[in-house]
Amino acid sequence: MKNTVKVERAIKDITQQELAAAVGVSRQTINSIEAGGYIPSGVLVLKIARYFGKPVESVFELEKDD
């Protein structure tokens, strides 16, 4: 699953720590999501999309092999 969390974060000009605190996870989790090492749960995906005020599909996108 691809995501544009890093881009959205840059647009909003917030740090990983700030995003992590807003969605209730650790900074390491946000870092792993951005690096593609961890696929977040449905709840976390919705929380992140809501925080950026965008639909889920514009932040997270399925890849061919998903």
Next chain:
Amino acid sequence: MFLPFAALCLCLFLSSFFNLNLPEIKVPWIAVGDNIFYKGEANLVSTLGMLGFLVSLCFIALSREKDEDEMTGQIRMQSFVWSWWVTAIILALGILFIMGLDFLVFTCAAIFLYFLVYIMKFNLMMKAIRREGK
């Protein structure tokens, strides 16, 4: 709590190999054993040592991380599965290649194997993720 019990268990483990004489505190004990019920004496040092070690390992394995979240939960699950396989392989090798009285010592040590492998794997994975995030 962990260190003294771990040291005691290590001494118990080594004493079986090097014929060390550890202090014994015998107390009357009833348990499951020969002829269904074992009614005799138990060595309080080894019994409490192993029990304390097991409890302290449980505390370490199940204690929450400072920044516990859903990714930590997934890492825990991965570590559980990983340690399950590693323990199974080590047990299989032990069953195949350890014979005689040494097998008895091996089975005693194997009680704690799953916990030790899990704690090691989980902490190594968490350390790698924290280092990655820096």
